[in-house]
Amino acid sequence: MSPAPSPSPRRFRAGRLHGHFIGTYGLLALTVLLxxxxxxxxxxxFPTRDTVSSILSNQSIPAVLALGATIPIASGKFDLSIGYGLGLAHVLVLYLIVDGGWRGWPWPLACLVVVLGGTLAGAVNGVLVEFARIDSFIATLGTGSMMYAVTGWITDGSRIVPGPDGLPAAFTGLYDARFLGLPVPAFYVLGLVVVLWVVLERLPFGRYLYVIGSNPRAAEIIGIPTHRYCVYAFAGSGTVVGFAGVLLAAQQQIGNPSVGLDYLLPAFVGVLLGSTAIKPGRANALGTLVAVTVLAVGLAGIGQLGADFWATPLFNGGTLLIAVGLAGYSARRRLRTDATATGGPPAQRRTAAAEDGGGAP
Incomplete structure (x- = not known):
């Protein structure tokens, strides 16, 4: 039996280069096209400074939340509590500033307590997943439901409204201020992207998370403390969620106990869609940023076209399905490419070798 003809090296390299370019920069090209x-x-x-400023401002909190969700997803875990945590954090910081004590807490202290509380909540999620051996979907959904209950307990089901003097100007300036003519939250997002890119792509911590997410058993064999690093990943996610809650409080300036859940789906759409770009096949900070930008441009465009209110969840849900489909297609294409480069699947190579009278490769 004669072996199937293999593609020429030049054609193979061209096809692989073309696939790599599309997988890496296709989403960025789609952003420009949109x-x-x-x-x-x-x-x-649409092509105005006001539109760009609005996109950078309105999408900063979904972007921060998506970047927070990127950390545990890099280790192969999902944190479904981020929406509930966002709602609790923004309500808690407003409660501490407005109602915490005789005159309320100083806003920097309230923000610090909320961010540290987010870190603690994330660590609890990690302990439940890694040491109690509860699936991350179930564990974080359970803790998220408990967070929602605490939010209702703090607010008693009603909104937290500041007094006649309002909130401190320095606190609201965390969201409303501008720098170099652009909204300050855009620089928070860029700073967080840089930090996560360095941590995930250049430090051992990030490499360990990717190994754990790819093959936990192999990670344990080579000596990576998988349980500890996954707890760290959840704690990092909780820290970012706490920070996002502070920004949401500075934006809303009113504590709404049900607002956090609206950000859950966009965050996961951003992470999953981002895993198909820049570093295809794995969650990464730059890919998440590009994905959030695609979503922001798309939502801004359909909003200016006068779309109804239901267009936003339709767009997010459809994009999520496309993201998961593209991720699966990318993985299958990569496997086929690797198989072609090595002469076909292992079983096929063994069969051909046996028919030719040789041994296993």
Missing amino acids: FLVFSLVLPGT
């Missing part, structure tokens, strides 16, 4: 399309359709309103 912006150009909406600019042509809405030339008077």
